[in-house]
Amino acid sequence: QVQLVESGGGLVQAGDSLTLSCAASGRALHTYTVGWFRQAPGEERAFLAAITWTGAGEFFGDSVKDRFTISKNGASNTIDLQMSDLKLEDSAVYYCAARMGYSSIRTTQDDYTYWGRGTQVTVST
Numbered sequence: 001q002v003q004l005v006e007s008g009g010g011l012v013q014a015g016d017s018l019t020l021s022c023a024a025s026g027r028a029l030h031t032y033t034v035g036w037f038r039q040a041p042g043e044e045r046a047f048l049a050a051i052t053w054t055g056a057g058e059f060f061g062d063s064v065k066d067r068f069t070i071s072k073n074g075a076s077n078t079i080d081l082q083m084s085d086l087k088l089e090d091s092a093v094y095y096c097a098a099r100m101g102y103s104s105i106r107t108t109q110d111d112y113t114y115w116g117r118g119t120q121v122t123v124s125t
Helices: none
Strands: 002-007 010-013 018-026 032-039 046-052 068-073 078-083 092-100 119-124
Touching: 002 092, 018 032, 018 092, 018 119, 032 078, 046 068, 046 078, 078 092
Parallel strands: 010 119
Antiparallel strands: 002 018, 018 078, 032 046, 032 092, 068 078, 092 119
């Protein structure tokens, strides 16, 4: 069992940067991959990026690979999603998710077993 808690969301202006954090608790976290997804109203949940809990094997969805980065924050023991040059269309609820295994990166929500409750990001003009 893995528990995930997202933090760092909020209201920002277009062009701003924002970092979201995903804190995890549970056993054998080093065997998990963590992914970030987002869901805007009326849209399906979309994959953004993933990384192993140990900080290896980054992978990004095409829609954000030039503006978002994902990393393991050793100081806070979180998986962080750094977002830059935010656009209005980045407004969504952002979720982190975890799946056991780290030999390959999966990009669909059905591949992930554990989910956080999400954090809202709203980008305004």
